[in-house]
Amino acid sequence: MRDDLYKSLKNLAQQHHIEGLSLPSLTALNAHQDGYTIDKARQFLQFQHRIDRELLEHRVITCNPYALWFEQGNQNLNQIKAFIIQFSVFSNQFLIAQLNKMIHADTLETMRASKEILANELGVSFKPPGKKIDAHGLGSTEGSVEGSIFHFSAGHFEWLYTIAKKLGLDFADIGQPKHGTESTLFFCDELIRLYGGENYQISQAASYAVENWAAAGFWGQLIEGFRRFNERTGLKLPLGFFIWHDKLEAQHASHTQEELEELYFTRQLDEDQFIHYGCEMLDGVAAFWDGLDEQRRELAAVH
Template sequence: MTQVFIKAPSSLTISSRIEERLHRGELTQAQVDDFRDFLAEVEREFLQHRIITDNTYTRWFREGKATDDELRYFIKQFSVFSNQFLIAALLKEINSPTLQQSRASREILLNELGVIYRKSGQVIATPIAQTEEEKDREGDPELVSTEGTVDGGICRFRAAHFEWLLGVAEGLGLHYEDIGKRKHGSSTTLHFCDELIRLYGSEDPNIAEGASFAVENWAAAGFWQDLEDGLTEIKKTRHPQLHLAFFSWHNRVEGQHAGHTLLELEEVYFRPSFDQAKFMQGGREILDAIAVFWDGLNNDRETR
């Protein structure tokens, strides 16, 4: 299954794909009108959620004024979320209702673990001349790719996303044993991790679909840019040794992932088994959990 990346929509509207299905007679006008109303509800409830439109912590972080202690605390909490996400991603794959959705979930999970996306016909590990600065900003081409499929790709330990994050941590004096475990998480971080497992990895495909849609659109809404901006400023002014590829790479690809969730929603919405109420429940509850995570970081920052 090839990953064909699609730009994240700026708003949720009826796509040309739906219009074509209408013209071919696969959908009725009433079905399309109902879907349009549903997308409007999703935009109000998900894309206008206050943690997407007004994230106090990342708005502060992007200024690049975090102290070293604040940076280390952030990296430690983010590493717990990043590592625990693997459990949720595995459950999402296990509980996928169709083979196609199972493969899509495996694409995400295996890439997280270090299997590099490969374009069809691409020679694996073709050297590309880049400076070390370009590799850090854009990702080492021997370890990362934003296009293709993990099917036929190769696994490299250093391509695992957690190892990229470890590279950031080591620049701040943290080591492998200091990050990523549940014991390193605050109560608010662990709440978010547990809700990811419960909702994103839910056995109910409608709950999982809603949570997945909300998570990917949260990831595409700008918080990665805030984090990259703040860390870039810190690297420029205080810590030139920081490796930021983990943040810059995610910032580049998350919008494309959000585009895929709309494509997937267009497929599942018109199935008889689709439950709008459960979809909305999954999305609302995971966004509330995301808010607990960021609010926790902000409260810890203000009280430490």
């Protein structure tokens, strides 16, 4: 039955030259849901071409010099410490952006989606359907926080703290805005302004940009860099925070695309505004990495 439906949707896409649309959108088109028309589908695919050229070719997605350097695993101890400190500031400030995104949601569904991310960040593991929660592991990247359990140690910031402790950093040395560089704080402010802003369409543009940045591969580069650093130094820094996020973001890209299509079909979307604010968000992301790159160069001779 499922195979027959898939073939039917594939034929629909081929017949009307709308290949590239996600399955949920094709399903809605097939069911004649409000807002879903063939003309709108063709308009969206033209818009997607603009997004691919004007947004997803942003330099922080296509080429990240800091991540390329980090991947080589030649960091000195001070460079590693500096990275963890700045990433911990971003991690904590993201909670504010996510809380604001939840507060400014315009439907119950979008509020719950934002609340789910926030709850998970704070320590409520995702619970896969029909499976038990591993209270001692990093938790699943699938499922929902609904019916799950809170653990302090499952908070994402605490995962970073386990790394910081191995580096000789105290709790008070990380996470707080006073430890952030100017570029890190600019990035965090842009997250709060755009991703967590009051305008739903701007927030969605920023969210789309952030998710595509997060799925662009830098998590894997960081993991490889840490792995090589551990081999070279014998420090055995725990990498759960980065491994978990790498697995999560691999799933998020398709979900983000589906959300964009739903937004396009069901609302009046300003295409120019979407791309403009998506690029502004990626400029903020780029500032963060540029700051890290400048900082690591300053620390290159410090041992």
